[in-house]
Amino acid sequence: MAAIEILTTESEQVRETWQARALCRDGTGSATPLFFSEELQDIAAAKAFCQECPVKGQCLDAATERREPWGVWGGELFANGKILARKRRRGRPPKVAPAEPADPIAAARSA
Numbered sequence: 001m002a003a004i005e006i007l008t009t010e011s012e013q014v015r016e017t018w019q020a021r022a023l024c025r026d027g028t029g030s031a032t033p034l035f036f037s038e039e040l041q042d043i044a045a046a047k048a049f050c051q052e053c054p055v056k057g058q059c060l061d062a063a064t065e066r067r068e069p070w071g072v073w074g075g076e077l078f079a080n081g082k083i084l085a086r087k088r089r090r091g092r093p094p095k096v097a098p099a100e101p102a103d104p105i106a107a108a109r110s111a
């Protein structure tokens, strides 16, 4: 019993440590809509935002372990517990690919 409590406490401490360093954690939740958006431009911006996060690896591992049902975690888009290589736009694909934002990180921060 005591060993389980110690392991749980250590696991919670590790989680709190890396989560406290998350780039998206600003205390207001202002970035949340970006990470759960259905818009391709928002998803790209969220993924770019994650690239600068110091806990990207831990975040991705934790999301994979939890089988996240949706959203961008650790720089990857999840759907039904799996990483999606690419999200397709609804409807017929365009004949010309849409332009990528010039600076997706700046776009993510201003969103």
Ligand code: SF4
Pocket (backbone or CB within 6 Å): 022, 023, 024, 025, 035, 049, 050, 053, 054, 055, 056, 057, 059, 060, 072, 073, 074, 075
């Ligand atoms: S990798 Fe992305 S979603 Fe995960 S904590 Fe960092 S900024 Fe947030």
